[in-house]
Amino acid sequence: MPEMMTLIGGRTSKQGTSLTHGKLDGEYLEVTSTVEMNVEDMARLGLKNGSRVKLRTPEGEAVLKCKGRETKDLPRGILFLAYGPLSSQLMAGDTAGTGMPISKNLDVEVEPVPDQAGP
Amino acid sequence: MSDNLKVVENATCTFCGCVCDDMNLTVDVDEHRITKAENACILGKAWFREHGIEQRPFALIDGHEATTEAGVEEAAQILARARFPMIYGLSDTTCEAQRVAVGLADMLGGTIDTTTSVCHGPSGIAFQGVGESTASLGELKNRADMIVFWGGNPAEAHPRLFSRYAVTPKGMYIPNGRKDRTIVLVDVRRTASTPAADIFVQVKPRSDFEVLWALRALVKGRKVDPSIERRTGVSLAVLEDLVARMKRCNYGAFLFGMGLTMNRGRHFNSAALLALATDLNQFTHWVAKPVRGHGNVTGADNVVSWQTGFPFGVNFSRGYPRFNPGEFTTVDVLARGDADAALIIASDPASNFPKPAIEHLKRIPVIVLDPKATLTSRLARVAFTTATYGINVTGTVYRMDDVALTLRPAFPSPYPSDEQVLTAIRDRVRVLLGGNRLPAGAAPIAPAVAAAS
Numbered sequence: 097m098p099e100m101m102t103l104i105g106g107r108t109s110k111q112g113t114s115l116t117h118g119k120l121d122g123e124y125l126e127v128t129s130t131v132e133m134n135v136e137d138m139a140r141l142g143l144k145n146g147s148r149v150k151l152r153t154p155e156g157e158a159v160l161k162c163k164g165r166e167t168k169d170l171p172r173g174i175l176f177l178a179y180g181p182l183s184s185q186l187m188a189g190d191t192a193g194t195g196m197p198i199s200k201n202l203d204v205e206v207e208p209v210p211d212q213a214g215p
Numbered sequence: 216m217s218d219n220l221k222v223v224e225n226a227t228c229t230f231c232g233c234v235c236d237d238m239n240l241t242v243d244v245d246e247h248r249i250t251k252a253e254n255a256c257i258l259g260k261a262w263f264r265e266h267g268i269e270q271r272p273f274a275l276i277d278g279h280e281a282t283t284e285a286g287v288e289e290a291a292q293i294l295a296r297a298r299f300p301m302i303y304g305l306s307d308t309t310c311e312a313q314r315v316a317v318g319l320a321d322m323l324g325g326t327i328d329t330t331t332s333v334c335h336g337p338s339g340i341a342f343q344g345v346g347e348s349t350a351s352l353g354e355l356k357n358r359a360d361m362i363v364f365w366g367g368n369p370a371e372a373h374p375r376l377f378s379r380y381a382v383t384p385k386g387m388y389i390p391n392g393r394k395d396r397t398i399v400l401v402d403v404r405r406t407a408s409t410p411a412a413d414i415f416v417q418v419k420p421r422s423d424f425e426v427l428w429a430l431r432a433l434v435k436g437r438k439v440d441p442s443i444e445r446r447t448g449v450s451l452a453v454l455e456d457l458v459a460r461m462k463r464c465n466y467g468a469f470l471f472g473m474g475l476t477m478n479r480g481r482h483f484n485s486a487a488l489l490a491l492a493t494d495l496n497q498f499t500h501w502v503a504k505p506v507r508g509h510g511n512v513t514g515a516d517n518v519v520s521w522q523t524g525f526p527f528g529v530n531f532s533r534g535y536p537r538f539n540p541g542e543f544t545t546v547d548v549l550a551r552g553d554a555d556a557a558l559i560i561a562s563d564p565a566s567n568f569p570k571p572a573i574e575h576l577k578r579i580p581v582i583v584l585d586p587k588a589t590l591t592s593r594l595a596r597v598a599f600t601t602a603t604y605g606i607n608v609t610g611t612v613y614r615m616d617d618v619a620l621t622l623r624p625a626f627p628s629p630y631p632s633d634e635q636v637l638t639a640i641r642d643r644v645r646v647l648l649g650g651n652r653l654p655a656g657a658a659p660i661a662p663a664v665a666a667a668s
Binding site for chain 2: 102104105106107108109112113114116117118119120155156168169170171174176179180181183184185186187188189190191192193194195196197198199200201
């Protein structure tokens with residue numbers, strides 16, 4: 097059963113340095129496809145650093161690698177993802193008449209993705 | 216590295232809104248690249264290192280290599296045919312280029328919007344509603360003894376904001392620098408910025424407005440119920456202590472980020488913080504500044520404002536400028552499927568817009584100006600390679616506190632500037648349209664009036 101969590105989008109230094117190198121490959125794609133998750137949430141869901149997880153909103157879904165953060169840094173139930181092509185897939189187009197789509201504190205379904213079978 | 220080196224002193228970094236103008240750049244003249252950027256932060260070093268001259272086509276039309284001139288012709292034809300052209304981006308280019316883009320939007324009867332609409336656009340709406348108690352960053356450096364960072368992570372997004380202006384520097388009335396300042400950070404999570412703060416206030420997600428409103432009540436001497444902690448994660452004692460410190464300081468400043476604007480509440484959050492700054496002026500001096508992201512996003516606000524009267528999301532279809540966030544802002548225009556062509560300058564909406572907006576960009580002819588290949592340039596009908604502002608191109612940019620700075624380029628580029636390409640497109644569109652496009656249903660201008668104007 098997927099769990100509901102709150103996704104915060106934001107910027108990071110690595111995202112900033114890698115985007116100047118190029119946004120079509122390499123570190124930028126790595127940085128923007130890794131979601132930070134509370135370590136206790138990860139343990140409960142059977143996830144380890146590098147495990148894949150699917151996030152879903154009514155707008156779309158994205159499969160990301162996860163990376164653990166201690167509870168004092170990232171509370172339980174909160175996810176952090178650097179802005180990029182995958183965070184876009186989860187955002188709705190409605191701006192409530194402001195021009196600004198909601199890109200922080202999105203309600204997302206979280207579901208572990210089973211490891212792919214080896215060759 | 217060749218032996219042909221030169222040093223450009225006091226160059227300006229245009230990566231983020233700090234626009235640090237104390238860069239000493241060592242330039243390899245033969246290899247057209249910057250080998251050292253003294254004084255730059257981690258983001259600035261990457262910015263200068265990665266903007267050499269890349270071997271890219273001057274233009275691509277439907278993915279095929281083309282000259283800039285051919286690209287201009289195709290772009291002008293697309294824009295002149297369009298009934299609802301959208302011009303967007305502009306936060307990573309010069310004010311001179313931004314000015315041409317506004318003129319082009321006017322000529323086309325189109326819509327112009329900048330990345331402000333998905334950045335501090337809600338704060339712009341809030342300024343109009345409740346006003347802004349403002350200051351320059353230099354004033355903060357010299358006077359502010361209490362700084363509250365709210366909803367941002369400057370250590371990663373604006374690294375030198377701490378060391379140049381807001382945390383550690385010594386100032387005229389802050390002789391001991393860091394020791395003379397109280398630093399507060401309000402956020403929903405601990406970040407790289409948290410260790411810089413004396414006080415970290417961790418709010419529950421979607422609770423910023425409630426915390427700000429409670430602070431306003433306490434500043435005005437009203438009672439706040441202790442249950443505020445259950446709703447916001449912040450105890451009444453912490454809020455009361457914060458208010459006492461805010462009233463006691465000599466000069467306070469809020470520096471607020473997109474934790475307020477991209478969140479539930481949007482412009483209400485920004486307005487609550489701006490109103491709190493105003494309230495505090497009953498007791499001592501307080502100001503509030505939005506921390507801006509891109510190098511010249513503040514310039515975009517200024518240029519669009521001085522040319523149209525409005526800061527972003529401006530439509531010219533009736534022959535005069537109209538401002539309406541939600542109607543003329545780019546995410547809305549695209550998500551509704553209104554635009555039938557888009558001109559994107561120095562921005563990559565295909566990487567960071569909501570999915571429905573990106574889907575519409577894929578359906579319409581898109582023209583892109585960018586020094587780098589991006590997801591947006593990949594889906595473009597016409598993609599121009601342009602020179603990088605601040606590195607290859609001079610011009611004017613505005614720091615996040617509305618201070619204008621002139622750029623000192625490090626080395627020339629074979630590629631044209633955004634301003635040059637936009638000027639060529641505008642001139643060709645003028646020929647194709649025979650002047651400014653008249654609004655639908657408008658009476659033709661009488662010959663005598665036309666001659667007099």
